[in-house]
Amino acid sequence: MTIDVVGVTKRFKTFTALDHVNLTIHSGELVALLGPSGSGKTTLLRIIAGLEWPDTGEVRFDGEDALARSVRERNVGFVFQHYALFRHMNVFENVAFGLRVRRGADKLPEAAIREKVNELLSLVQIDWLAERYPAQLSGGQRQRVALARALAISPKVLLLDEPFGALDAKVRKELRRWLRHLHEELPVTSVLVTHDQEEALELADRVVVMGHGKIEQVGSPAEVYDNPATAFVHDFIGETIALPGEVRGGALYFGTHALGLDPQGVADGPARILARPHDVDLADPGTTPFAGKVLAVRTFGPTRRADVELTSTGGPVVVEAAVPHGQTLLPGTQVGLLPRRYKVFSQPTR
Amino acid sequence: MSTLDHPAQSAVHGASEGLPSALAQSHTYTHHGGRPVRTEPRAVRIALILVALGFLGLFIALPLVSVFYEAFRRGWAAYVAAIIEPDALAAIRLTLIVAAISVTANLLFGLVASWAIAKFEFPGKSLLITLIDLPFSVSPVVAGLIYVLLFGSQGLFAAYLQAWDIKIIFALPGIVLATIFVTFPFVARELIPLMQEQGTAEEEAAISLGASGLSTFFRVTLPNVKWALLYGVLLCNARAMGEFGAVSVVSGHVRGLTNTMPLHIEILYNEYQFVASFAVASLLALLALVTLIAKTILEHRLAEEDR
Numbered sequence: 001m002t003i004d005v006v007g008v009t010k011r012f013k014t015f016t017a018l019d020h021v022n023l024t025i026h027s028g029e030l031v032a033l034l035g036p037s038g039s040g041k042t043t044l045l046r047i048i049a050g051l052e053w054p055d056t057g058e059v060r061f062d063g064e065d066a067l068a069r070s071v072r073e074r075n076v077g078f079v080f081q082h083y084a085l086f087r088h089m090n091v092f093e094n095v096a097f098g099l100r101v102r103r104g105a106d107k108l109p110e111a112a113i114r115e116k117v118n119e120l121l122s123l124v125q126i127d128w129l130a131e132r133y134p135a136q137l138s139g140g141q142r143q144r145v146a147l148a149r150a151l152a153i154s155p156k157v158l159l160l161d162e163p164f165g166a167l168d169a170k171v172r173k174e175l176r177r178w179l180r181h182l183h184e185e186l187p188v189t190s191v192l193v194t195h196d197q198e199e200a201l202e203l204a205d206r207v208v209v210m211g212h213g214k215i216e217q218v219g220s221p222a223e224v225y226d227n228p229a230t231a232f233v234h235d236f237i238g239e240t241i242a243l244p245g246e247v248r249g250g251a252l253y254f255g256t257h258a259l260g261l262d263p264q265g266v267a268d269g270p271a272r273i274l275a276r277p278h279d280v281d282l283a284d285p286g287t288t289p290f291a292g293k294v295l296a297v298r299t300f301g302p303t304r305r306a307d308v309e310l311t312s313t314g315g316p317v318v319v320e321a322a323v324p325h326g327q328t329l330l331p332g333t334q335v336g337l338l339p340r341r342y343k344v345f346s347q348p349t350r
Numbered sequence: 351m352s353t354l355d356h357p358a359q360s361a362v363h364g365a366s367e368g369l370p371s372a373l374a375q376s377h378t379y380t381h382h383g384g385r386p387v388r389t390e391p392r393a394v395r396i397a398l399i400l401v402a403l404g405f406l407g408l409f410i411a412l413p414l415v416s417v418f419y420e421a422f423r424r425g426w427a428a429y430v431a432a433i434i435e436p437d438a439l440a441a442i443r444l445t446l447i448v449a450a451i452s453v454t455a456n457l458l459f460g461l462v463a464s465w466a467i468a469k470f471e472f473p474g475k476s477l478l479i480t481l482i483d484l485p486f487s488v489s490p491v492v493a494g495l496i497y498v499l500l501f502g503s504q505g506l507f508a509a510y511l512q513a514w515d516i517k518i519i520f521a522l523p524g525i526v527l528a529t530i531f532v533t534f535p536f537v538a539r540e541l542i543p544l545m546q547e548q549g550t551a552e553e554e555a556a557i558s559l560g561a562s563g564l565s566t567f568f569r570v571t572l573p574n575v576k577w578a579l580l581y582g583v584l585l586c587n588a589r590a591m592g593e594f595g596a597v598s599v600v601s602g603h604v605r606g607l608t609n610t611m612p613l614h615i616e617i618l619y620n621e622y623q624f625v626a627s628f629a630v631a632s633l634l635a636l637l638a639l640v641t642l643i644a645k646t647i648l649e650h651r652l653a654e655e656d657r
Contacts, residue, residue, distance in 0.1 A: 051554055071558050078558040084551035088573045098559035101569070153559055 001062050001156040001189050002027045003048060008057030010043055017043040018054070019213040027062075030183045030190040032200035035210035036236065041193045042081075042161055044210070048191060049159050050074045061157070077150030077188075079160040083142045085134040091145050092130040095120055098153040120148040123182070140171040147179075151186070158183070158190040164199060176203055197237045201225060209233045231345035234274045241280050243273040243290060243339065244310070244317050252344065254310070259289040263344055270347040277305070277322035279341040282329065288336030292319075297329050308335060417635045420628035432626035433633070440606040441614035441630070447522070448597075448610060449590040452529040456586050460537025461579070465571065467538075468545030469553065479542070485534045493531045494599025497524055520602030525610065528596035533586045540582035544575055581648045588641040592634055 003025040010018040018040045025031050033041040046052035048059060050071030059066040066074060086094050093100075099113045108116070121127040124144040134142060143163060150158060163179070164172040180203050183190050194200050200207045201221040209216045209224055209232075217229040228234035235242075245252045245259060247268050252259040261273065285291035292310040295318065299305075304323040309316050321337055323329050390398075422429055432438060463482060467475060485493065500506050501518040511518060518524045552574065556566040572579075594612040601608040603617065611630055618627035 049558060051558065071554075072560050072562070075560075076558065078555065080551050080555055082551065084555040086552055086555070086570055086574075097556065097561070097569070101556070101559065101561040101565050103562075149555075149559065 002060075003066075003157065003189065003191070004058070004060040004063070005044070005048065006058040006060070008044070008047060008054040008059065010040075010047065010052065010054050016213050018047070021057070021213070021215055023208060023215060023218065025189060025191060027189055028187070029205045030180070030192065030203065031206050031208060032204035033191065033193045033208045033210055034195070034197060034200040034237070035216075036195060038212075039210040040213040041195075041208075041210045045159050045161055045191060045193045048157070049076050049078050051078070074157075075153060075155050076157040076159055077153060077155035079143075079146045079150050079158070079163050081161045081163075081165055083134075083146040083166075085142055085145055085149070087134050089133075090130065091121070091126065091132050091134075091137070092117055094134070094145055095148045095152050097149060116152065117148075120152055123151070124148045138171075139167045140175060143167065143175060147182075156188060158186075158188045160190065160192045162193055162195070164194075164196070172199070179203065201237070207237075209236060211236070228274075228343065231272055231274060231347075234343060234345070239277050241275050241277055241319055241321060241339075243275070243319060243337070243342075245271045245273050245344070247271050247344075247346070254290065261289055261339065261342065261344075266344045266346045272345050272347050273339060273342050274345065275339040275342040277320070279339060280321055281338040281340060282306075282321060282323065282327060283336040283338045285334040285336040288338040290319075290337040290339075291334060292337070294329055294331050294333050294335055296331055297323060306335070308337065310337075414635055414639075417628055417631050420624060421632040423628075424625050428625050429629045429632075432623075432629035435626070437606045437609070438614060438626070438630055441609045441611050442633070444522070444525070444609065445591050445611040448525050448529050449587055451526050452533055452590045453583060453587050455526075455530050456533055456537050457579070457583055459534070460541055460582060460586075461572075463538045464541035464545050465567075467542050468548075469550050469571075482535050482538050482542075485532055490528075490532050490593065490595030491599055494528050494596035497527050497531075497596075497600050501527075519600050520604065520608060522608070524600035525597050525608065528600045529590050529593050532593050532596050533589045536586035536589065537579065537582035540578045540585075541575055544578045545571075548574055577648055577651045581645065581652065584641055584644055584648065588637065591637055 003023075005021055005023040005025075008018055008021045009016070021040070021044060023044075033044060035041045043052060047054050048066075050066070050069065053067070061074070086097065089097070096113055096117045099108050099116060102108065118127060118130075121130055124147055126141055126144045126148070129137065129141060129145075134145070137145065147163075160179075164175055167175065176199060192200075192203065201224075204221060206218060207221055207224050208218050211232045217224050217233045219227070219229075224233060225238055228237065234240050243254075245254050245261075247253075247263045247266050249268065250263060252261045252263045252271065252273070259273075263271070281288075290310055292308040295307040295309050297304060297306045304325075306321050306323050306329050307318050308321050309318050319337070321335075329335060421432075433442075463478065466472070467479060498505065498519055501511060501524065502508065503512075503519070505511075505519075510516075516523075518527070552570050553566050556570045557563075561569065591610075592612060593610075594616070597610055598613060598616075601610065601613055603609060603613055605617070609617065611634055615627050615631050615634070618624075618630065
């Protein structure tokens with residue numbers, strides 16, 4: 001099912017959660033809404049589900065007005081952040097709920113309900129837990145129950161609110177892969193809300209990066225990572241080294257020192273030169289656009305980072321640079337920074 | 351428990367700081383015979399427990415025992431005679447009717463109010479929460495007087511009531527109204543915190559799965575609060591049957607007609623019919639005991655659900 005979000009705005013008292021958001025989600029896609037907390041991603045998901053209503057704008061499912069239908073009638077599977085399992089029902093009854101509340105012509109006989117629930121429980125690989133209650137399950141198992149329960153109503157749209165947020169890192173990785181696999185097996189359009197960029201980049205066909213109630217960029221994981229449209233996206237996704245600069249007369253400067261870097265068409269004024277740590281080389285201080293003193297070197301796991309203090313007329317600026325393996329860097333020494341790939345964004349004056 | 355005790359332990363044994371910590375530990379443990387370390391010496395603990403038990407015995411257990419002792423002083427026959435006496439039976443019947451009506455009313459009101467307060471945002475919500483607590487802070491006699499002022503022969507609605515020949519004060523409706531007022535908070539007070547803690551996610555899940563509002567309420571909301579609801583009903587019922595002050599003001603004390611059990615007991619007592627008075631009182635005491643046991647069981651269930 002194709003989902004169209006057109007000009008949706010939502011305010012909570014004085015806080016604007018969504019500001020004229022436009023988004024098209026294609027049928028069968030798995031889209032991740034990615035952003036920090038307060039970016040409006042959960043509000044957007046809840047509006048698509050029908051749990052929240054926009055102040056203005058439209059939501060269309062396959063071209064039909066979805067706002068005319070309540071959440072009951074939208075037939076969307078919603079997986080809640082903390083699962084919201086029915087605590088007084090066992091796993092089987094939790095999954096059966098959506099089938100049991102059907103009335104009239106849609107009502108299924110008991111045998112059909114049992115068959116369908118058992119099928120779903122084996123699909124999410126927890127058939128052996130059918131008699132357990134939510135309180136007796138681990139986080140990962142609850143997650144699977146929540147998913148099976150949402151899938152019981154054969155939704156065409158599956159909405160997941162921070163589905164892996166409450167799980168530990170190892171289980172999260174495992175479930176992530178499994179969810180991707182499940183999405184491919186089912187005829188469903190999935191929208192996932194997450195603040196975890198790794199999750200979004202690994203799982204989604206397309207990533208929608210949100211900030212302050214607006215969509216900053218929509219693109220494939222590779223696009224948003226390699227070609228961020230805004231400084232916000234660059235900062236939020238992946239690690240970023242931010243180097244200060246200023247565009248004057250179509251050239252980049254750091255203080256009075258011409259950097260010899262491409263300003264990439266950014267207009268005159270303060271600018272930020274953003275680069276991935278692995279795209280910044282450490283070199284002889286005399287030959288590079290930036291040079292500074294190494295303050296400290298830190299090692300965590302396979303990565304090493306150096307705090308380098310750049311001195312300029314505006315006072316010292318400390319940036320964090322990646323230190324490649326096999327290279328030793330002593331605190332106190334001078335080092336040059338050479339950005340090989342970078343993006344230049346104008347810095348809004350505050 | 352034992353983990354909670356550790357900070358206190360280190361504070362108390364701060365004096366032995368100079369010692370190696372292992373030594374200090376073993377000292378405290380052997381001193382207390384290997385049990386988890388308490389902060390107070392044994393003598394203080396025993397004294398505190400004795401004070402608490404003595405107080406309970408003197409003010410609760412002793413009166414309770416004396417109620418039954420007085421009731422059975424003249425033997426079983428006198429006890430039964432006092433209870434099957436027509437006025438006593440009428441009082442018991444009236445008490446049961448009043449309790450049945452007011453508990454039902456407050457069960458419904460409590461459910462509706464706590465559902466509204468816990469699951470929705472609306473203007474005047476904090477006022478409603480305050481109002482629900484009002485009966486706890488108002489003297490029951492004042493509560494009774496309010497209804498006399500409203501519905502009495504000199505009251506605000508006297509003319510209408512007379513015109514339609516409706517009798518509220520000195521009749522069953524007045525007693526029911528006063529009892530409802532006094533027992534108003536019990537159910538709502540139990541439910542509101544629980545419902546607020548549970549939030550609305552499960553209801554949202556139910557609706558997103560296609561359940562109607564009513565179906566969501568009966569399949570999700572109600573089962574989630576059933577033990578707390580029963581608990582509230584139990585307390586509400588105990589208070590409804592035992593209420594004296596408010597009912598005393600509106601009842602008019604008509605024997606065999608508007609006397610509830612507590613009022614009947616008072617009349618008998620004032621007439622020096624001690625055995626009869628304590629016999630009826632023993633029924634209320636029995637109700638209290640049953641309530642206590644049921645309450646303990648329910649508390650156990652509630653704690654289990656909290657896991």
